[in-house]
Amino acid sequence: MFDDLRDLYQDVILDRARHPRHGGRLAAFDATAEADNPMCGDRVRVWIARDDAGRLGGVGYEGCGCAISLASADLMAEAVIGKDAAAAREAAARFESLARGGTLTSDDPAFGPLGVFAGVAEFPSRVKCATLPWGALVAALGGGA
Amino acid sequence: MNVDTRPAAADLSGLRADFPILSQKIRGLPLVFLDSAASAQKPRVVIEAMREAMETQYANVHRGLHWMSERTTDAYESVRDAVAALINAASREEIVFTRNSTEAINLVAHSFGRGILRPGQAVVISEMEHHSNIVPWQMLRDAHGIELRVCPVSDAGELDLAALGELLADRRVGLVSVTHMSNVLGTYVPARRVARLAHEHGARVLFDGSQAIVHRRIDVQAIEADFYAFTGHKLYGPTGIGVLWARRELLEAMPPFLGGGDMIGTVRFERSTWAAIPHKFEAGTPAILEAIGLGAAIRYVETVGYAAIAAHEAALTDHALAIVSAVPGLRILGAAQDRGGVVSFTMENAHAHDVATLLDRQGIAVRAGHHCAEPLMARFGVESTARASFALYTTRAEVDALAAGLHRVREFFA
């Protein structure tokens, strides 16, 4: 009955939602921002800390949301740690395109583990769940830096 | 709850055939539609009434001296009579058509709030209001110096009447505006007691009847209300039509809300005069077809009968509360003694969205989110819930499907 739902709720997603690796706020951080989805009340706050080279040395998040948005936050943190701001923004744009079912495909090596979110494109009401933490990240990155 | 004192559950299963949309399949599965509290499906008589008006009897109202306009005006105005009879208003002039409940409440916030209440007075709402009965009062507070007070609800989801008495004690409250039935908890508020409490302290009372009027007969005089608001689309009627009822003397004292055609006596550039009530509050071409649809919906509900509807839904709700709460890890919000056909719940290890998506895959439509009641979510320490809600066409089999579906959802996330 739920066979097609496995496309949405891949094991990685269920696992990350239940056992986050990067959850929690950073004790020392350079910027933080929140994104919310007024339709459902979901909220994610992201903290970022830069290393000496200006790259993202640490990314943490806290939020209340569905399995999709929490897993997305966790995998996002993993994907952008070590990137500079420009590369992180680019990753955010690529992710948005993936989640909305754009032209990029999930086996594009650029996505790595984020490819598991390709399935959300089939669930229009859930796309916003997957992109929510990325919105917070981009806001935390701000205009400059 | 004592089931023995209730009328026997009415068998309304034959009525499903009156709702064309319900025979559809979703992903090959029969549609289990448990989201009627957001908006109800429409019986064929409503669809037909609107179609027939457009095909045989349509023109603008109150304007033409020709046959079509007169017939359409009669059809439109006869719905005012039907609404007045439905809620036992003292007169048809006390019925104002609006777009929906939200507009009805905004009308009161604007016209009564700015025209009658004075800065320094207060308005009391409750913790279990829909945003449409919160935000207009915040706007009034900020624009007009009105204090906004919030009456708490108990853990069972009932209005705290002792606290309400305290909020009223200084006699500065001009209006108590509360829901008659919570769209999240299902709680019915003891309307007459609330009204008496308000009146004893010199306050008027508004009930948001958006949910309440769907499940039970409302008698605005018996509950001693001053204002009553509801929305057509939840009462099996079309969108775009709602009702504000208010006591004649209030409507007469209140300044108009919107200005324009239809609401005037005479217009001069120096000064215009207002039409008599209710037209004073109905500026512009009204929702003619939607009103006609609402009239058909009211006739339909009256034909089925509130006694049968209430008995049917009470039996469904009792059944749902029993079998849904038996799903491990499931928590139902609210446990009011007096409640209508709405069941909100959270599930351990699964967010409401995930629950809704998995139910949807089984052809079961529920709502998930904050239900336009964020402060109530905060009160119960949750961000969102899933909600199943029942209508006169809901069947026991649908409720059983919900419970079976929830067991599968739980296994999926276990």
Ligand SMILES: Cc1ncc(COP(=O)(O)O)c(C=O)c1O
């Ligand atoms: C209790 C309550 N009040 C007000 C409303 C608003 O109704 P509408 O959007 O039709 O104005 C709703 C429905 O969403 C409701 O459930």
